[in-house]
Amino acid sequence: xxxxxxxxxxxxxxxxxxxxxxxxxxxxxxxxxxxxxxxxxxxxxxxxxxxxxxxxxxxxxxxxxxxxxxxxxxxxxxxxxxxxxxxxxxxxxxxxxxxxxxxxxxxxxxxxxxxxxxxxxxxxxxxxxxxxxxxxxxxxxxxxxxxxxxxxxxxxxxxxxxxxxxxxxxxxxxxxxxxxxxxxxxxxxxxxxxxxxxxxxxxxxxxxxxx
Amino acid sequence: xxxxxxxxxxxxxxxxxxxxxxxxxxxxxxxxxxxxxxxxxxxxxxxxxxxxxxxxxxxxxxxxxxxxxxxxxxxxxxxxxxxxxxxxxxxxxxxxxxxxxxxxxxxxxxxxxxxxxxxxxxxxxxxxxxxxxxxxx
Numbered sequence: 456x457x458x459x460x461x462x463x464x465x466x467x468x469x470x471x472x473x474x475x476x477x478x479x480x481x482x483x484x485x486x487x488x489x490x491x492x493x494x495x496x497x498x499x500x501x502x503x504x505x506x507x508x509x510x511x512x513x514x515x516x517x518x519x520x521x522x523x524x525x526x527x528x529x530x531x532x533x534x535x536x537x538x539x540x541x542x543x544x545x546x547x548x549x550x551x552x553x554x555x556x557x558x559x560x561x562x563x564x565x566x567x568x569x570x571x572x573x574x575x576x577x578x579x580x581x582x583x584x585x586x587x588x589x590x591x592x593x594x595x596x597x598x599x600x601x602x603x604x605x606x607x608x609x610x611x612x613x614x615x616x617x618x619x620x621x622x623x624x625x626x627x628x629x630x631x632x633x634x635x636x637x638x639x640x641x642x643x644x645x646x647x648x649x650x651x652x653x654x655x656x657x658x659x660x661x662x663x664x665x666x
Numbered sequence: 667x668x669x670x671x672x673x674x675x676x677x678x679x680x681x682x683x684x685x686x687x688x689x690x691x692x693x694x695x696x697x698x699x700x701x702x703x704x705x706x707x708x709x710x711x712x713x714x715x716x717x718x719x720x721x722x723x724x725x726x727x728x729x730x731x732x733x734x735x736x737x738x739x740x741x742x743x744x745x746x747x748x749x750x751x752x753x754x755x756x757x758x759x760x761x762x763x764x765x766x767x768x769x770x771x772x773x774x775x776x777x778x779x780x781x782x783x784x785x786x787x788x789x790x791x792x793x794x795x796x797x798x799x800x801x802x803x
Contacts, residue, residue, distance in 0.1 A: 469685040471704045475711025477682030482716050484675050486723045489730040491739075494767035498791040505788075513795035523672045528770045530676020531683070535774030538684035548687050554696040574690045577777050591691075592772075594779050605762055610783040612758025613766055614790025619801065620751025621741060623766045624759070627752075628709060631741060633716025634724075638741035638748050645752015646759060647698075653760035654698035661761070 691763025
């Protein structure tokens with residue numbers, strides 16, 4: 456295999472079982488370093504680093520000891536940069552036809568077709584021109600009511616819920632379930648109950664807000 | 667630099683999450699509509715690998731680089747925080763289609779608007795810290 460073939464091999468969409476390889480490697484190496492896997496803890500660390508300890512004891516801890524986890528987050532940022540820009544492949548989300556139909560149903564028009572669904576709807580170098588209905592993750596969008604609710608509202612719920620529940624997808628769904636922690640199972644069931652309520656009962660209406 | 671190794675770990679994780687499309691908001695909608703096995707496959711193989719790895723470390727078959735046995739902190743056995751907090755997190759996950767780790771990946775990929783998402787998530791965390799003593803746990 457020459458370099459070009461290796462590049463093409465990595466650039467194709469990865470099958471789901473690569474999730475086990477990627478997550479397994481991450482856990483293995485972090486455990487070897489004597490650490491844990493949980494990315495939402497970084498939100499608390501960043502609050503503490505900004506001086507939130509003056510307002511609540513929850514943030515009065517030695518946040519510099521959590522510096523390693525911030526580095527994992529920073530590494531994930533670099534990983535996203537390299538993957539999107541140099542190994543992005545076609546830059547599309549290879550979702551099922553059923554989902555494409557569902558999404559077009561929500562939009563009320565046939566915007567998305569197979570092989571033409573950007574991995575994340577918004578403007579970057581990897582996505583092509585897209586109908587404004589799905590241009591959600593852009594700076595223009597965040598100044599509309601719809602984009603504000605999705606980006607700011609979602610961010611607030613994620614930050615609040617992750618700390619309330621004591622972990623997020625990485626801390627509970629991966630690390631907690633892997634350690635057979637019953638509280639984590641309860642939290643993950645909660646994630647899905649909340650996710651289903653939002654996806655089925657609320658999100659379609661939020662997406663209909665004029666933008 | 668001793669922090670560099672953690673950047674490498676995060677790099678591989680973030681790279682993988684992008685290639686697996688786990689950062690795609692459409693993939694999250696697909697998952698909550700049960701229209702593909704893809705996301706479940708990622709989570710299930712991730713947990714499966716994690717189960718084996720956690721047991722190996724717990725039983726001391728594999729030790730940390732320092733030669734110590736890795737300890738795991740059991741989660742407190744209360745319930746309201748996991749139920750209510752979990753539902754709130756799940757609603758945020760489905761609303762934006764992004765969870766806390768994925769925002770770093772998206773920021774790196776060039777979706778700079780996610781600094782607003784990150785700030786909102788920090789505000790949410792801060793709000794929890796403020797209201798903590800009034801919330802049922």
